[in-house]
Amino acid sequence: MPATSDAPLVHAVNVTKSFHGNEVLKGIDLDVRTGEVVVLLGPSGSGKTTFLRCINQLETIDGGRIWVDGDLMGYDDRGGTLHRLTDKRIAAQRRDIGMCFQRFNLFPHKTVLENVVEAPVQVKGVDRRTAEARAHELLEQVGLQDKPAAYPSQLSGGQQQRVAIARALAMEPKLMLFDEPTSALDPELVGEVLKVMRDLAQKGMTMIVVTHEMGFAREVADRVVFMDGGVVVEEGPPGQVIGNPQHGRTRAFLSRMRQEEQAHAQAVTEAVSAGVAALDDAPKEP
Amino acid sequence: MTDTTADRPGAIDARPVRHPGRWVAVAVIGVLVAMLVNSFVTNERWDWAYTFQIMQQKSVINGLWMGTILGTVIAMAIGVVLGVVLAIMRMSENPVLRGVSFVYTWFFRAIPRYVLLSLFAVGFGYLYLNKFDVGIPFSSIHFATIDYSAWSSTVLIGGIALGLSEAAYMAEIARAGILSVDRGQAEAAQALGMAPGKTMRRIVLPQAMRVIVPPTGNETIAMVKDTSLFIAANITIELYYQATFFGSRAFKIMPGLMAATLWYLIVCTILMLGQSWLERYFGRGYGPTPKATKQKLTEIGADH
Numbered sequence: 024m025p026a027t028s029d030a031p032l033v034h035a036v037n038v039t040k041s042f043h044g045n046e047v048l049k050g051i052d053l054d055v056r057t058g059e060v061v062v063l064l065g066p067s068g069s070g071k072t073t074f075l076r077c078i079n080q081l082e083t084i085d086g087g088r089i090w091v092d093g094d095l096m097g098y099d100d101r102g103g104t105l106h107r108l109t110d111k112r113i114a115a116q117r118r119d120i121g122m123c124f125q126r127f128n129l130f131p132h133k134t135v136l137e138n139v140v141e142a143p144v145q146v147k148g149v150d151r152r153t154a155e156a157r158a159h160e161l162l163e164q165v166g167l168q169d170k171p172a173a174y175p176s177q178l179s180g181g182q183q184q185r186v187a188i189a190r191a192l193a194m195e196p197k198l199m200l201f202d203e204p205t206s207a208l209d210p211e212l213v214g215e216v217l218k219v220m221r222d223l224a225q226k227g228m229t230m231i232v233v234t235h236e237m238g239f240a241r242e243v244a245d246r247v248v249f250m251d252g253g254v255v256v257e258e259g260p261p262g263q264v265i266g267n268p269q270h271g272r273t274r275a276f277l278s279r280m281r282q283e284e285q286a287h288a289q290a291v292t293e294a295v296s297a298g299v300a301a302l303d304d305a306p307k308e309p
Numbered sequence: 310m311t312d313t314t315a316d317r318p319g320a321i322d323a324r325p326v327r328h329p330g331r332w333v334a335v336a337v338i339g340v341l342v343a344m345l346v347n348s349f350v351t352n353e354r355w356d357w358a359y360t361f362q363i364m365q366q367k368s369v370i371n372g373l374w375m376g377t378i379l380g381t382v383i384a385m386a387i388g389v390v391l392g393v394v395l396a397i398m399r400m401s402e403n404p405v406l407r408g409v410s411f412v413y414t415w416f417f418r419a420i421p422r423y424v425l426l427s428l429f430a431v432g433f434g435y436l437y438l439n440k441f442d443v444g445i446p447f448s449s450i451h452f453a454t455i456d457y458s459a460w461s462s463t464v465l466i467g468g469i470a471l472g473l474s475e476a477a478y479m480a481e482i483a484r485a486g487i488l489s490v491d492r493g494q495a496e497a498a499q500a501l502g503m504a505p506g507k508t509m510r511r512i513v514l515p516q517a518m519r520v521i522v523p524p525t526g527n528e529t530i531a532m533v534k535d536t537s538l539f540i541a542a543n544i545t546i547e548l549y550y551q552a553t554f555f556g557s558r559a560f561k562i563m564p565g566l567m568a569a570t571l572w573y574l575i576v577c578t579i580l581m582l583g584q585s586w587l588e589r590y591f592g593r594g595y596g597p598t599p600k601a602t603k604q605k606l607t608e609i610g611a612d613h
């Protein structure tokens with residue numbers, strides 16, 4: 024594909040992927056323009072994680088093609104014949120793509136600063152001092168300027184995920200992939216991570232985000248893509264897909280999400296009032 | 310509070326559970342210790358003074374450093390490095406590497422170390438008495454000739470033989486360590502653009518160390534003891550041989566053996582302390598903060 028100025032940053036065509044004969048992706052098409060924020064929605068098992076992992080080659084695809092910034096991912100196209108790239112060259116292709124995982128996956132044997140500095144120094148060959156200066160800036164950007172010497176185990180989940188974002192940003196990626204970055208967090212920690220992601224979107228970062236946070240999708244996404252059963256069922260601006268879904272499957276999913284959100288909100292309210300009541304009942308110190 | 314103390318239970322004053330077994334054990338141990346002390350005092354053949362003298366002999370100290378300790382260092386260095394390589398080969402996608410690793414481990418686990426040592430020194434010496442040609446097999450291309458007889462009974466050869474054997478065991482330990490690291494760690498490194506080799510060296514192996522270090526410490530301690538097999542390769546620069554040789558020359562058999570025993574106790578105690586330090590070093594970033602850990606350790610130390 025010729026890399027023209029109006030070409031999409033991510034261009035995925037007819038992507039298929041099976042695990043042991045179980046077809047998980049059944050021909051996904053997706054274009055993401057530079058600066059766009061795309062939220063991927065879909066029920067559990069619909070292939071969202073798998074698709075994100077295919078984009079940066081953590082999974083190899085069985086069919087279709089994925090281009091990122093004009094590069095065909097994983098293969099060298101020599102006159103119509105595909106040649107698998109070596110592990111080294113695949114690693115090089117991943118440098119421009121940042122990824123945040125549901126379970127953070129920070130390096131537990133390294134401090135926060137070392138986590139952020141690791142890839143620029145070891146992969147890009149940036150000198151350590153420059154990398155550290157940049158790391159401090161990034162930690163400030165995610166609100167953790169006072170934690171460079173902490174180990175991941177000493178941080179809350181929300182703090183760990185923000186370090187993971189800073190770690191990915193340290194490679195100056197063109198594209199950021201987020202796989203349910205807040206779903207392993209306690210409810211009160213979700214907001215701080217979403218805020219960092221919102222700031223990042225405002226700065227013009229191109230992002231593909233798998234999330235169940237409807238508020239984030241409505242406010243931040245330029246486009247919402249609804250996947251189910253390994254295909255894209257419906258896509259469009261959030262107001263359209265979330266506000267006025269055209270497909271039955273989308274409607275069913277969204278109403279289930281709303282019920283869960285309400286049940287969750289109610290559970291929180293009940294827990295809080297139960298806690299308050301317990302405090303009221305507790306014997307007072309004389 | 311208006312309650313009277315009469316109708317509210319007060320301090321507990323109960324009979325403790327009796328432990329008659331403990332007293333029996335104390336009595337038995339007491340008798341055994343008394344027998345040992347009695348032997349020390351009444352049998353002058355123990356000759357502790359001569360034992361300490363043997364321990365300080367130049368030949369014994371030299372055997373300790375240049376044989377037992379150097380041999381252990383060589384063997385463990387080869388064992389750890391080769392073991393990690395074998396473990397990575399074993400988990401590789403390349404079937405040839407997997408096969409080589411499997412056959413290697415199978416072979417060296419089957420051969421007793423005593424046999425391996427004689428095979429290396431005596432056996433190879435028999436085959437290549439004083440010329441070992443290095444070149445391309447079945448061709449006239451030839452790089453060098455090694456005088457094997459000059460090497461066959463050195464600590465280097467002994468260390469190599471034990472190290473090759475050790476690698477077979479270290480491979481299993483390293484494999485368990487590598488498998489203990491969450492897959493997400495390698496994936497996070499790969500997602501940052503790190504190539505597989507670097508991912509292994511910088512991210513996976515340092516974390517695998519937490520699992521690898523404790524059994525490696527045990528292997529090292531076992532290796533110190535296995536250097537006493539060096540005599541199978543006619544290697545005499547070694548603690549056990551030197552101490553017993555010195556003792557038997559003066560017909561002081563037990564003092565010679567005790568000199569070696571005490572040195573082994575000292576060396577292994579130091580290694581055990583070193584191991585606990587290493588475990589703490591590679592455990593950093595897990596569980597309690599290093600400071601809290603240190604405090605806890607001093608507390609435990611103060612208890613004893």
Ligand SMILES: Nc1ncnc2c1ncn2[C@@H]1O[C@H](COP(=O)(O)OP(=O)(O)OP(=O)(O)O)[C@@H](O)[C@H]1O
Pocket residue numbers: 042043047065066067068069070071072073074
């Ligand atoms: N490594 C794997 N081996 C075998 N099956 C897999 C593998 N990874 C994913 N799958 C299967 O592929 C399907 C899609 O999984 P995927 O994780 O992409 O779904 P998802 O949309 O991210 O779901 P969730 O919302 O639960 O995270 C599931 O049925 C899953 O069991």
Ligand SMILES: [Mg+2]
Pocket residue numbers: 071072073202203
């Ligand atoms: Mg998923």
